[in-house]
Amino acid sequence: MKNVGIIGGTGYGAIELIRLLQTHEHMQLKKIISHSQHGEQIAAIYPHLTDFIEDPMQELQIESLKDEVDILFFATPAGIAKEIIPQLAGSTIQCIDLSGDLRLGSPSEYEYWYGKKAAPKQLIDKAVYGLSEIYPEQIKQATIISNPGCFPTSALLGLIPALEKKVILESGIVIDGKTGVSGAGRTPTAMTHYSETNENIKPYKIGKHQHIPEIEQYLTAQAKEPITVAFTTHLVPMTRGLICTMYGQLAKETSTEEVIKQYQSFYENHPFVRVREEGSFPTTKDVYASNYCDIGIHVDQRSNRIIIASVIDNLVKGAAGQAIQNVNLMNGWEETHGLHTIPVYP
Amino acid sequence: MKNVGIIGGTGYGAIELIRLLQTHEHMQLKKIISHSQHGEQIAAIYPHLTDFIEDPMQELQIESLKDEVDILFFATPAGIAKEIIPQLAGSTIQCIDLSGDLRLGSPSEYEYWYGKKAAPKQLIDKAVYGLSEIYPEQIKQATIISNPGCFPTSALLGLIPALEKKVILESGIVIDGKTGVSGAGRTPTAMTHYSETNENIKPYKIGKHQHIPEIEQYLTAQAKEPITVAFTTHLVPMTRGLICTMYGQLAKETSTEEVIKQYQSFYENHPFVRVREEGSFPTTKDVYASNYCDIGIHVDQRSNRIIIASVIDNLVKGAAGQAIQNVNLMNGWEETHGLHTIPVYP
């Protein structure tokens, strides 16, 4: 049984980690660390947690952490993990960073897109990008995981097989992302105010979303040549769920059936990706509150394009669930441990 | 490990049973029986179940059932369970009826409210009303459980302690119920059509709801004198969740604090009922996808009334979850087995 700490205890990422850890048999939650609300009971803020967590939230104390936890999740805003992880040097704590601090290989790219000072290049290089299905071997060796963003998880799982199988060209990729509102976090803003978000679709951060360089970096790594994408994001009136609808130019003649077979073979040993049969497209609710990524594919002969839709729960496979999946891999536990649950439906 | 069958395999009650049984260590799902869609894979209807259920749904065959299952859940429309249960006589199958067939003690009451022929009185009398926190001892001895309705579960758990502790008078009880749309089941109707249900609150079945006599019957049993209630139901634009806001006349001088203490003591050994501290009221999302019933209380000195709000997830504590809780009790397993999970939030 490993001891677990969570930093950033009152955000949605932390809350979802707490929910998922509750049924995990190899990890026990020891410490919830909150900068702003230490000393408080988390159930005072989140009454749904009543009777589940005994200890109040705590202040960050690096030295005692080293003795008390084996695994540390960073469910923190941008800029925190990069400060704390170096202070843990010398310990054997496994660090999983759910923020974007360590996702971009280039510090200057980070600074351009995030508008913040980047982590030291050395730290970035030490972190492994935790896209579990694509980099399982590296993850097994890692001590620091940079957990992928929600849109990149959906987009990369949807596109990488097509690139790998040379189904699509590297140029002309379009990714139209749509997400539920929980991805915007817990701080109330005009953007997430119920009366203006309900019964509304809002395109946002067009051309400016920090997930653009993250997607491009890993597509480029896959294709081994520079890929740029047209990527947009839309806020949709629902709490959980995310879909990327993706469009690629066909590189050769093929059929929906053939591409589906290629995808199914690509994900054969990856239980959390489910590829739909011809004629069926996934909806976000098909993966609600679960760690699944469901993928639908249509080869559009008329426009010589492939259309791929990839759905996840942004808080699970797009954050806390994938983080636990990575910890499972890092520790040699069954990859699905604690995550093999049926989506909540309806 | 007990073998389980579900009859009525394509409704929401069945789907939720399947979800909850997936992590239950003493039950394994052997058979999903569907009258209308036997022979089909359930994942063809509910893609979120992909990779979870191997066998296709089956037709009902009484004789083979007797050999194959130990526990049988009826997630069926009104009128089915009362026909099938008698045919299982002689077997040791534990029957849990999620429909209303066996809930009303009086066949004539049933016929008045349900507009259908009642079950034989003998069958009704053999069934135990599965309100787990109130009738645990009877449930432990039962072989047939009549699982409570969603509104009655919420209302009775909210009112019975106040009656038992003589906090409120028997007369003048008002229950204002509000439910998410999943309670109306899976058949598309004008009532549940998205465009007319969204951004709308609909009072429905005013004065005619079949949960009225169910609530009155068990309140009357508790008070040992006839109780009638004013009860209304409202459809609210959300999928899951149910709240009863209840109003009773104070029988004596008391305070919010005192009544809360009485409730907390009443539910001391019942982990699925959480009574809130003074000043805090539960919201339906606090119990989303979980088996909890959260209760808030306010003694309104000005109007000499008590206000009690009781929230549940209509598909869990109001249906499938309580059904499993009852099976846990019947078999001497831990009451919370398979149900001790944190609500999905947000």
Place this chain on the structure above:
Amino acid sequence: MKNVGIIGGTGYGAIELIRLLQTHEHMQLKKIISHSQHGEQIAAIYPHLTDFIEDPMQELQIESLKDEVDILFFATPAGIAKEIIPQLAGSTIQCIDLSGDLRLGSPSEYEYWYGKKAAPKQLIDKAVYGLSEIYPEQIKQATIISNPGCFPTSALLGLIPALEKKVILESGIVIDGKTGVSGAGRTPTAMTHYSETNENIKPYKIGKHQHIPEIEQYLTAQAKEPITVAFTTHLVPMTRGLICTMYGQLAKETSTEEVIKQYQSFYENHPFVRVREEGSFPTTKDVYASNYCDIGIHVDQRSNRIIIASVIDNLVKGAAGQAIQNVNLMNGWEETHGLHTIPVYP
């Protein structure tokens, strides 16, 4: 053509006034006054208003106001109207206060429920309570209108005929209120954060809502003896719409049909109240974006109670629409002018 000003230009009340005034032929909007954002174009904040408003918002300047506007709407938070209206003394400006400043006759009651200093008693006494269907004659004579709250509008229109016709007793009235989120205004808060409000029903301000004394004051005035009510409010996941479900003890033997006739007769000359036939209950969407109040009635013989449901759009009949209806009455225009529009459905 009268000139109109609105103070509090960026709240939802103001926005709805602007929408409704656009098609009003006897009023033209001259000035939008905003304390916090004067100098800005309102369409920069509310892009849906693009091309409708030319002038930027302005700072409040009492003296110039007197020359420029004939009618002034206060769509302001509590505490503002009571400061400004006295400064307009001597002018002939008609003042319509949509806030609660002048609704309670007793300054000490105001201070208890609002937690703020009350308006001078003299000012309170000069204001007429603008419940258009109940006090039309007083409104016609008024220069200062205290526009009713959203819940009181729904509750009073639903209950006053029953009291007036002696259908119900004065004691034992229960009002269960449910509202869309726009009633909470435009400031983002945890209470109105999409991810926590969606798919959720939240009881709030139980026992503490400032509409309690407002409802009681006008019921008491009607009954000519003190009435207290048990009143609760619930936030429901929708933007617009409000329903009060009300329960009263029958004062005499009667029938649903008979009471409906009494209500229809009571509202015969009041086009904005529509009383439903027996067996039909209104839903909030039936009055969406319109000035209607629809009422459904059921006499529940079993519990000796009457059940009344009264629905409005909280921003129209519950705020801006009723304000314009009052101005129509004050100026001798057709009561329905600018408001005789079909609800937006679906």
Place this chain on the structure above:
Amino acid sequence: MKNVGIIGGTGYGAIELIRLLQTHEHMQLKKIISHSQHGEQIAAIYPHLTDFIEDPMQELQIESLKDEVDILFFATPAGIAKEIIPQLAGSTIQCIDLSGDLRLGSPSEYEYWYGKKAAPKQLIDKAVYGLSEIYPEQIKQATIISNPGCFPTSALLGLIPALEKKVILESGIVIDGKTGVSGAGRTPTAMTHYSETNENIKPYKIGKHQHIPEIEQYLTAQAKEPITVAFTTHLVPMTRGLICTMYGQLAKETSTEEVIKQYQSFYENHPFVRVREEGSFPTTKDVYASNYCDIGIHVDQRSNRIIIASVIDNLVKGAAGQAIQNVNLMNGWEETHGLHTIPVYP
């Protein structure tokens, strides 16, 4: 004052026509014709219409129609208008077909995409495609209007200026459409069942949507060479509102600012299209219940693409509103008559 009839009286298109006609000063609604429910009061089906419509719905009688109405709206399912319009030959009735019967120039294309027998080619040729901003001169001369589909309205208004100004290439256009559920009509189906549509995004009819050939036909007409597009549609959990997010390959070097200027100039005399300034993108709620089409533009230098978002209310500019706009044009009335109203917000 012209007399108006509506065929297909109980669908959402008809309901929205009724709402908009209520304030139109040159048209009065004479006849609502319903095949399935003639003889009934429309308010019995749609209580929000109580007090607005006196006469019951009527059966279709061609001969009397000719005497009684000047303008006839077909808010009918596919296949009806093409049967009825020829029977009106010889009359001067202006026919506006809101269905897809007359939208595709090629009968064989129609039969492929709609799976129904096409209208006679002669009838198709007589109808003018009622995209008001693009074909105003032809509309002014027309007696038969084929009113555009909801997605084509949004997509064509968003793309045509870019093609016309040679901003984008003809090849490689991607259109990602998202719509509220009212576009699916009033018949309850599994697709529009609340519990499965709420908190969900559903891609649907991928590669098979009948709006694909409609969009391609008019883009092709504009570009004067064959254009194919990759077009997808998604059902989003809201009632009204539609957005097309569109991606085109830049044909030349340009900037966001420059393209916005070109669009603003293109739509200079078209009050219902509002082009946003740089950095601002429209949301569907910005045009709720109104006839506006709001457009946002971003030139994405990185991917050498332009991103255009175009939002409408699918029932207004995407159906009933544009139909009335076309009638205004046909009759020489002010184009905005009866439609110059502020969107309902929030």
